[in-house]
Amino acid sequence: MDPNRDNPIIRFTTFWWALGAFLIFALLLAVILLFNRKPAQTLEDAAARPRYEIKAKVDATQVESLPPEKIEAAMPAVAAKLAASKPAAVEKPEQVIPGTPTAEKLASAPPADTSVVDxxxxxxxxxxxxxxxxxxKAQYMLCAACHGQNAEGTPIAPPLAESEWVTGPASNLIRIQLRGLTGPITVKGTEYNFPGGMVAMAYQTDEQIASVLTYVRNSFGNKAPAVKPEQVAAxxxxxxxxQLTVEDLVKP
Ligand code: HEC
Known part of the structure; x- marks a missing residue:
């Protein structure tokens, strides 16, 4: 047995020594932490300051050279000019704007000769x-929106599956793509008449039109010869x- 352990004086001083040592370490730690404290700075923070300064400089320069009052004063003149200007209609070969001289000329043009294609x-x-x-098949996604995933027809378009038009003359199908179709049409013995009909999709390339028509003509129970890009081009x-009406089409 250590006699010191029971000595109250020794126990007392040991306690204070321990406390003192603990406090010295705590103080040391606090000093180290205090003097090593760095401001938390990410790359983003570092970049933000110059960005902010540049922005302030640019804003100041702008206000100096073109004050808001000047802009405001010029507004009525600019607005009047904008309101008076008409957007120029840009005609592309695959996109004729209705009501333009080009559209009128085309409307009165003789029908295309379909005999070669057919x-x-x-x-x-x-x-x-x-x-x-x-x-x-990839192109058909477009048609599926109206004609249905399985070409079964939907409340907005007639079926393409087993449609006599689909397996009929290729020129009909090509012209429907190039001009759209409107008015009553009988498909598989049922008469359909959708308001607005089908819009022209002439923006498709010859190859796209030929392949989607070939796909439709050889899917969903249909069987007919392929449509070639040259036929579309013709x-x-x-x-x-x-837009076409049934009267413009070759009877299937
Ligand atoms: C925005 C909807 C819509 C899209 C997209 C559409 N069609 Fe049509 N389609 C119609 C409508 C409506 C009719 C019927 C027009 C009418 O009432 O005269 C029609 C008619 C047809 C017809 C003749 C009738 C029949 O059922 O056989 C064919 C062929 C045809 N579409 C093929 C296609 C192909 C191929 C595509 C994809 C490249 C396509 N359509 C995309 C709405 C659409």
Whole structure:
């Protein structure tokens, strides 16, 4: 047994020594922390200051050279000029603006000669290129919005599945893409008449139109020869003419 442990004086001084040592360490730690404190600074913070300074400088220069009062004074003149100006209609070959001289000229133009496009295929059983079918399938997304995922028809468009128009003359299909279609149309014995009809989608390339039509003609239970980009190209002169009606189409 250590006799010191029971000595109250020794126990007393040991306590104060310990407390003192503890306080010295605490003080040391506090001093170290105090003098090593760095302002928290990320790259973002570092960049913000110069950005702010530059912005302030630019703003000041702008106000100096073009004061808000000056801008305000010029506004009425600028507004009058803007209000008086008309946006220039930009005509593109695949996009004719209705009511323009071009559109009027096209509307009175003679119908396109479809006989070349509808000439019987050299080999009606020619196999369909799977790459064309794939490309056409991707294009069909567009048609599916109205005609349905399975071409079954929807409340806004007639079916393409087993439609006599789809497997009929290629020129009809191409011209419907280039000019749109409106008015009553009978598909599979049912008469449809959708307000507005189908809009022209002439912005598609010859290849896109040919492949989507080839896809539709060989899917959903349909079977018909492929449509070639050259056939679409041959009817490009139709673009810009008014929407077709059934009377404009070749009877299937
Ligand atoms: C915005 C909706 C809409 C889109 C998109 C659309 N169509 Fe149509 N389509 C119609 C409507 C409506 C009619 C019927 C027009 C009428 O009433 O004369 C129609 C008719 C047709 C017809 C003739 C009728 C029939 O059912 O066989 C064909 C063929 C056709 N569309 C093919 C297509 C193809 C191919 C695409 C995709 C490239 C397409 N349509 C995209 C709305 C659409």
């Amino acid at each position: 000439a019987p295929a050299a080999d009606p059983n020619e196999p369909i290129d799977p790459a064309v079918m794939e490309f056409g 009817l490009r002169s139709e673009v810009g003419k008014p």
